Amino acid sequence: MEVIFNHLDVVWFVIVCVLFAGFFMLEGFDYGVGMLLPFIGKNDIERRQMINSVGPVWDGNQVWMITAGGATFASFPNVYATLFSGFYLALFLILAALIMRGISFEFRSKSANRTWRSLFDWLLFVGSLVPALVWGVAVGNMIQGTPIDAQQNFVGNLFTLFSPYTLLCGLAFVLVFIYHGAMYTSIKTVGAIAERARATALVEGVITAIGALILLAASFVCTDMFNNGLSLAAFIIAIVCFIISWICARVRHTGWGFIFSCATVIFVTIAYFAGLFPRIMVSSLNPAWSLTITNASSSPYTLHLMTIVALIFVPIVLLYQIWNYWRFRERISLEHLHY
């Protein structure tokens, strides 16, 4: 306990990393399901199976993103201020997409009209693709560096955010999430759609693996993240997990395949956070202007308070979310279509 309360800024860096890892792991597969929906769902039953497979959990998953945002505000208010005012239009794209996505889940199946449903299926696709891509771009920017001045203000614009490296990050996020979503679909649905999802994962997985290797090489060239050995180790573990996941899927152990694709997402997140530490947003103008766990954090009092809160509530949240997943662990059948 004493170790925890003596290094509160480090602790909160870790907690924020955990929240983002949880967010990417959980929303990763429901973004993936959304991106795959119009392509591998060949009829309405298949599409409804896919949507209902994430039905009881997508909203709870989304709260991981909200909590990651709230926790960043509470523990590193300057990061919250710089990141969201700086990546202003990018964040707008994410929010607009997520609004369309949330509405699509609720509204899609409430009317049995083909045009209505088709419209919301494509909104689900866009609403899942955009946040996956833009969050990838955002993570790439945090590590590669953005124009942040001495007052911690971002002085670039939307186009500053798009470089070959950050676009590659965005693309990698999209590819990994599609694979992750395909694995989830293959374990949660029945019939042709489950098999089609597995087959898609196998083909798409090869492209994803190639993308991951390019990203690994590009990260050596474009960023300093691998100066931290832990970051490199986590990245390599992520790639190994991904290969194991693919092999599991190949031999029809899709349950293990999904577990290892979860691990892939978690280790990629760890790789980026380890590469950032002790910085949170890198300044491309002057390394001294980067936002760090020291110059961007809340007061010791607030961090202390929030640590106690997190120690109590994070385990409780995990318990009932696991209960929820356990309760709804069965594959989707036609009797349980609420969306």
Added chain:
Amino acid sequence: MMDALILARWQFGLTTIYHWLFVPVTLGLTIAIACMEIAYVSTKNESYKKMAQFWGKLFLINFAMGVVTGLVQEFQFGMNWSEYSRFMGDIFGAPLALEALTAFFLESTFMGAWIFGWDKLSAKAHMVVAILVAIGSNLSAFWILVANSFMQHPVGFALQNGRAEMVSFGDLVSNGYVVGQYAHIFTDGLMIAGIIIASVSAYYLIREKAVDFYRRSAKWGLTFAIIGGILVMGAGHIHGQYVTEVQPMKTAAFEALWETQQPAPFTVVANINEETQSNSAALNIPDVLSLVAAGNSDAKVLGIKDIQKMDVQKYGPGNYIPNVTALFWSFRVMVGSGILMFIVALISYWKLRRNTLVQSKGWLKVLFWMLPFAYLANATGWFVAEGGRQPWIVYGLQKTAVANSPYVTAGDIWTTIIGFSLIYILAAIAAFYLAIRCIKNGPQGNDSHDVAAVEEEAKLWK
């Protein structure tokens, strides 16, 4: 060309009011639905289950809109108000994170279980899930009001390291402003939910559909509206007296009271002139403002001009007067809508007890048309609370004019205002269409549980 500050304020106002249209409904409806499930478990009467399911469906449409519009709330402090976030983050971030950790997770996780759990959970377990959703909803309102109350009446802080830092979390949570605001909002949720249940029930009773079901629902709705109504007025009254003490300018602006008066009259309506700082054609009731705002018909109530002078002495030169005309009228719309809904609910309940409600089609129409007033009261209530705080973003500590993001341009904000507005309008049309369909289908409406129906719908793709 409007500058970035004005646009940022418009954007905050638009997105927050829009969010706020859906939230109070969900606060009270979750409680009503939990009560219906408790009634179902304790009496085994199937009609309570049907009620929970039907009103639950209507709730879900509101909830979905609340969730998606709430996403914007979580991030826009950073997007448009970065200077505010830097200055206030040490204090403001904590309740926001607490809200996500203790309330949003609870609400959203169990909401999923609620929707998908009807045939997977026992009636008792489902009831517990409904209660947890209600706790989650109302707890989230508590944390956000802890954050908002600090902006209205800062306590438990110290100005150090160039920002406001928290020194006592206990003070933050036990802020007198939290108590009054929360009591007012919590009870408002009950009343609004009651009005919505009663007015939608009235719609069916007019059409003589499922009369037993909707008579019973109307009774529930009216009970909620009356109990909630008494409490919301009481809480509002007590909170109003507290506001007069800690934010005298807000009360004076609500009442367009330019001069300090003892005793002060209550101005029912007036033609307000902000240029000359005076009212004309005012309809005044003597002594009433003193009685209401200070609890004593002979009390002195400070006027806007005097408070302005005091504020200049305290905070330096500047204009400390909010938009008096807008506040004066919004306050009257809020209070007027509340009283109107309360009276209609009382009369309807009386008619229900005498078994004449179902037959009085004319009166049912009146009850039905209380629906828009519920939304109107909420929107104006939010406006007076926030508009009355201006020009401060954090009362006495930071002005709104210096709180916005310095590098976010007017063009950026125009993009997001137009973008969000378009999406919100389209979402509202879709939600409205579905709510109407849900209401038209009634309690026997298609739940999509039916395998045959699903397979029939699958043919859409062939």
